[in-house]
Amino acid sequence: MAAQAKHDWADDEDLEDTTTTVAELPPMQKIQNKDGSTTIIEYRYNDDGLKVKTTRRIRYITHREVVNPLVAERKSWAKFGASAKDPAGPAVDTTSVGENIIFRPSTNWRKEAKDESKDPNAQAMKDKLKDKKVKCRICNGEHFTARCPYKDTMAPIGEAGDVAAGMGDEPSAAGAAGVASQGSAGAGKKGSYVPPALRGGARGEGERMGGKFGERDDLATLRVTNVSEMAEEQELRDMFERFGRVTRVFLAKDRDTGMAKGFAFISYADRLDAVKACEKMDGFGFRHLILRVEFAKKAA
Amino acid sequence: MRPILLSGHERALTQIKYNREGDLLFSVSKDQIICVWFAHNGERLGTYRGHQGAIWTIDVDPTSTILASGSADNTIRLWDIKTGKCLKTWDFPTAVKRVEFNEDGTKLLGVTEKRMGHLGTIVVLDVKIDVEAEQDDEKVMTIVCEESKATVAGWSYLSKYIIAGHEDGSVSQYDGKTGDLIYNISIHELNNQLTDLQWSQDRTYFITASKDKTAKLVSAKDLEVMKTYPSDTPLNSATITPKKDFVILGGGQAAMDVTTTSARQGKFEARFYHKIFEDEIGRVRGHFGPLNTVAADPTGKSYASGGEDGYVRIHHFDKGYYDFMYEVERERQNKLSAA
Numbered sequence: 001m002a003a004q005a006k007h008d009w010a011d012d013e014d015l016e017d018t019t020t021t022v023a024e025l026p027p028m029q030k031i032q033n034k035d036g037s038t039t040i041i042e043y044r045y046n047d048d049g050l051k052v053k054t055t056r057r058i059r060y061i062t063h064r065e066v067v068n069p070l071v072a073e074r075k076s077w078a079k080f081g082a083s084a085k086d087p088a089g090p091a092v093d094t095t096s097v098g099e100n101i102i103f104r105p106s107t108n109w110r111k112e113a114k115d116e117s118k119d120p121n122a123q124a125m126k127d128k129l130k131d132k133k134v135k136c137r138i139c140n141g142e143h144f145t146a147r148c149p150y151k152d153t154m155a156p157i158g159e160a161g162d163v164a165a166g167m168g169d170e171p172s173a174a175g176a177a178g179v180a181s182q183g184s185a186g187a188g189k190k191g192s193y194v195p196p197a198l199r200g201g202a203r204g205e206g207e208r209m210g211g212k213f214g215e216r217d218d219l220a221t222l223r224v225t226n227v228s229e230m231a232e233e234q235e236l237r238d239m240f241e242r243f244g245r246v247t248r249v250f251l252a253k254d255r256d257t258g259m260a261k262g263f264a265f266i267s268y269a270d271r272l273d274a275v276k277a278c279e280k281m282d283g284f285g286f287r288h289l290i291l292r293v294e295f296a297k298k299a300a
Numbered sequence: 301m302r303p304i305l306l307s308g309h310e311r312a313l314t315q316i317k318y319n320r321e322g323d324l325l326f327s328v329s330k331d332q333i334i335c336v337w338f339a340h341n342g343e344r345l346g347t348y349r350g351h352q353g354a355i356w357t358i359d360v361d362p363t364s365t366i367l368a369s370g371s372a373d374n375t376i377r378l379w380d381i382k383t384g385k386c387l388k389t390w391d392f393p394t395a396v397k398r399v400e401f402n403e404d405g406t407k408l409l410g411v412t413e414k415r416m417g418h419l420g421t422i423v424v425l426d427v428k429i430d431v432e433a434e435q436d437d438e439k440v441m442t443i444v445c446e447e448s449k450a451t452v453a454g455w456s457y458l459s460k461y462i463i464a465g466h467e468d469g470s471v472s473q474y475d476g477k478t479g480d481l482i483y484n485i486s487i488h489e490l491n492n493q494l495t496d497l498q499w500s501q502d503r504t505y506f507i508t509a510s511k512d513k514t515a516k517l518v519s520a521k522d523l524e525v526m527k528t529y530p531s532d533t534p535l536n537s538a539t540i541t542p543k544k545d546f547v548i549l550g551g552g553q554a555a556m557d558v559t560t561t562s563a564r565q566g567k568f569e570a571r572f573y574h575k576i577f578e579d580e581i582g583r584v585r586g587h588f589g590p591l592n593t594v595a596a597d598p599t600g601k602s603y604a605s606g607g608e609d610g611y612v613r614i615h616h617f618d619k620g621y622y623d624f625m626y627e628v629e630r631e632r633q634n635k636l637s638a639a
Contacts, residue, residue, distance in 0.1 A: 070364070071323040075338070080384040081347030082308075082333070095342040098303040098586060098613065105546070105572060105581040105624035 025051070033057070139248045140233060142241070149247055220268040222278055223296040227251070228287035229259045235286075240266045243280065244273025265296055301621075303586060304342035306612040308335040313606030315357050315593045319364040322599035324381075326367065327612050330354035334369055336381065339602060342614055348379045350386045357398045361405035365429050368408050370396030376410050380431040388435040390425060393418045402455035402476075403503060405429050407440070409462060411450045420449025422464055422474070443479045445472075451493050456520040457503040463520055465494030465508055473523055485523045488512045496537040501598065507547055509538035515549050517575065527578055533567040537593045543600030544622065545575040550605055552590025570594060570605050577626060586613055 025043040032038055037059035046052050079086055083094075135141075138148045145151065224236070233251045240246050248267040253260055268274040274295070282293040309329035316327045318339065325337045332355060334348035353373035360367050366387065367379040372395040378388040390410075398411040408427045414420035424441040448468035455476065456463055462474040469488035474481055488494065492512035499506045505519045505526065515538040517527035529538075535551035552568040568590055569583040589608030596603045602616040625633070 068321050068323075071321050074323060074364070077345060077382055079344070079346050081349060083344045083346050086344065090341050090343040094306060094308045094344045095337075096305045096307065097342075098305045101301045101303060101584055101586065101615070103301050103582055103584050103615075103618075104620040107574075107579050107581060107626070109582045110580070 035059075140237075141247055141249070142237070142245075143247070219295075220271040220274040221248075221296040222266045222268075222274055222281075222293050224264045224266060224281070225262065225292045225294075226289050227260055227262050227264050227291065228289050229262065230287060231260045231264070233264075236264055236266065239284075239286070240268075240277055240281065243268070243277035245269040301584075301615050301618050303613040303615045306335070306337055306342055306344070306614065307610070308337075308344055308347070309333070309610050309612070311354075311610055312589070312608040313592050313610065313612060314355060316595045316604050316606045316612055317358050317360055318595055318597050318604070319360045320362050320598055321364070322597040322601065324360070324364060325595070325604055325612070325614065326358050326360055327606055328355040328358045328369060329606070329610065332371075334358060334367070334379070336367075337612070337614075339597060339604070339614055340616075346384045348384050348386070350377060350389075351375070353395070356396060359400050359408075361401050361427070361429050362403070363405060363429055365431065366405075366427070368399045368401065368427075370399040370410055372396075376408070376425070378427070378435060382431075385431075387431060390437070392423070394420075398450075398452050400454045401427070402459040403457065404459075407455070407459060409453055409455065411453045411464070414445075414449035420445045422450055422453050422462060422479075424462075424479075441479045443474055443481075447484075451495065452497040452508075454497050454499055454506065455503070456499075456506075461520060463497065463506060463523075465497045467491070467493040469493065469510060469512065471508065471518060471523055473520070483523050487516055487518060487523070487525050488514065495535060496539075496593070498537075498539045498595075500540050501542055507538045507540050509535035509549060509551070511535070513551075515547065515573075517547070527575065529573045529578055529580075531571055531580075536591060537605075539594050539596045539603070540575065541596045541600060541603065542598055544624075546581070547573050547575050548594050548596060548603055548605075549573065550591030550594040552587075552608070554590070568607065570603070574626070581624070584615060587611065 025045070028043075029041040030038060031041070037057050040056045040058065042054045042056075044052050044054070083091065136143050136148045137145045139150050141148065222240075227236070231251060233249050236251060237246055237249045240249070245268065246266060247269050249264065251260055251264040252262075266274075266277070268277065278293050278295060281291055284291045284293075306327070309327065309331050311330040313327060313329045316325060318325055323339055324345070325339045327335045327337065332349075332351045332353065334351075334355060336345045336347075337343065338345060348367065348369070351369065351371040351373055353371045355369055355371045357370040358367065360381065364381055367381050368376060369379065370376050374392045374395055376390045376392070376396050376399055377386055379385065380387055392410070392412050394413040394415045396410050397413055400409050401407070402409075406427060406429070408425045410423045410425065412418070412421045412423065422443040422445065423439045426436045426440050428435060443462070445464070445466065448466040448470065450464040450472075451467055453462060453464040455461075459476045461476050461482070462479070464472045464474065466472065468486070469490055469492045470484055470486040471494070472481060472484045487508065488510040489512035492510050494508050494510050496509040497506055503520065505517060507515055507517050509515045511534045513531050513534055515529040515531070515535055516525050517529075518525050529547060529549060531549055531551065533551045533553060535549050537550040539548050541548060549571045568587045569585050570591060571580060572582045572584070573580050587605065587607035587609055591605050591607050593606045594603065595605075602614055604612055604614045606612045
């Protein structure tokens with residue numbers, strides 16, 4: 001603390017520079033405040049020749065500790081043996097500080113420890129994700145990419161062709177079939193392997209069976225229509241996240257103009273959250289339009 | 301709680317001990333040196349060199365002037381704590397497994413190993429707490445353990461009894477003056493040796509640790525088992541915490557089996573039990589070998605553990621430790637503060 005009042009060698013040099021070249025600076029002021037602290041106001045010139053006023057408030061706190069005189073005396077003992085040459089204070093080769101251990105005695109510590117290990121995903125995850133900003137590279141959802149429900153079926157967002165293919169499978173998305181066939185056609189051009197079910201725009205039973213999102217829970221997906229053209233996925237996510245963990249937001253956009261087409265799908269992890277969101281958000285005014293929210297119908 | 305790691309030893313720790321004010325921590329290990337540390341920051345004050353074998357045990361007198369150590373080189377040595385000088389060496393026919401000062405530091409007991417035709421004994425030596433004084437060569441008393449050798453021993457309150465723990469799981473009470481056997485009671489499972497015996501602050505009761513995976517709180521007067529703390533691993537050490545009614549147990553599977561199991565299974569944790577309710581209330585991890593010895597700071601601010609891994613870890617308790625109370629304890633406190 002005392003050091004703050006003094007200049008160190010670097011400051012001294014500064015002062016010399018400025019006093020020789022420019023006008024006198026106001027003297028340093030020390031003001032005793034009523035609450036016991038001291039305010040120190042200093043002036044100096046910085047490198048650009050501008051005057052800088054530094055105001056510091058310093059409070060000195062005297063920490064008094066009563067120590068057994070025997071203990072105090074022992075603290076002054078000279079080191080000996082293998083430590084004889086060590087300087088004062090703990091030596092790095094013999095003493096180190098371990099990582100922090102949280103130790104909270106509790107009668108049911110065993111149960112607590114077990115609960116955490118048993119169910120790391122459900123409630124804990126839900127709470128954790130509530131205010132966390134994690135972005136999935138696949139669906140832009142707020143979860144780790146490794147946990148993405150679509151990680152096996154969709155490629156990361158940057159890879160355009162695959163995204164198109166993924167979009168093609170959105171439930172009841174308008175023009176889904178068209179996009180899908182485009183995507184697979186593109187893939188065929190590149191000469192990469194196309195599974196038989198997707199070859200030649202086949203849309204038979206086989207494709208449905210092995211459908212990419214066969215396991216997806218449509219029950220917790222909302223269809224939002226009358227969405228403004230200027231809407232962004234993130235805005236929708238922010239709005240709908242209030243009701244629960246959102247696993248996916250899909251906002252249909254025009255491929256050429258990049259404007260929203262006016263509808264979107266929101267999937268929740270939990271159907272109850274979806275029900276709540278459906279009730280609350282239906283009729284919600286968003287960007288000069290009134291949203292219409294309903295449960296998505298299964299893809300035909 | 302951020303533990304301080306002391307890495308002054310090159311081999312497994314055998315015993316650690318706080319002095320009475322809790323500011324110094326003494327540690328001994330199989331690497332033949334004794335270290336003394338400042339407990340508050342882990343700074344090493346010095347080392348005591350001179351033993352020619354693994355050191356099994358250590359004790360410090362109540363005024364923190366002299367230090368006694370027992371070693372596998374068949375000696376008990378006295379040291380000047382301040383300078384590290386060896387003051388006295390007593391020779392015995394076999395290794396010394398345990399030393400302990402009595403309450404006022406005038407008597408020292410030593411437990412010698414049963415080996416090479418010699419029976420295990422408990423010897424008592426007169427000690428003068430003065431670094432200048434000439435110490436007596438002669439033993440004041442020798443107790444021979446004919447049935448089962450003693451592994452640990454200690455002085456009860458007012459040096460009235462010598463309590464010894466045996467290899468067969470029993471505990472004996474000897475008269476502190478004459479050395480006559482008063483009781484011998486089997487408290488642990490047969491042939492599960494006692495590995496540690498530590499006193500409460502007033503020395504009216506003690507805690508034993510045994511290979512039978514339990515620790516027991518025993519009264520010194522009549523050797524009545526008052527509490528039992530069961531665990532799931534062989535125990536090497538147990539201590540009673542001052543200020544809070546807890547006991548700390550240290551153990552882990554035998555050192556020879558350690559390499560065959562992972563640290564997680566090895567149970568290398570310090571276990572906290574409530575002294576009165578006998579519930580386990582928490583564990584502290586950190587060592588990667590069994591805990592050979594645990595010690596509680598007599599002022600209640602910290603505890604330390606020494607492991608087979610060669611580390612001593614000093615843990616200074618934080619607020620959560622002091623705040624923990626059972627509902628009945630809290631009610632009682634409220635009642636007392638209201639009255």
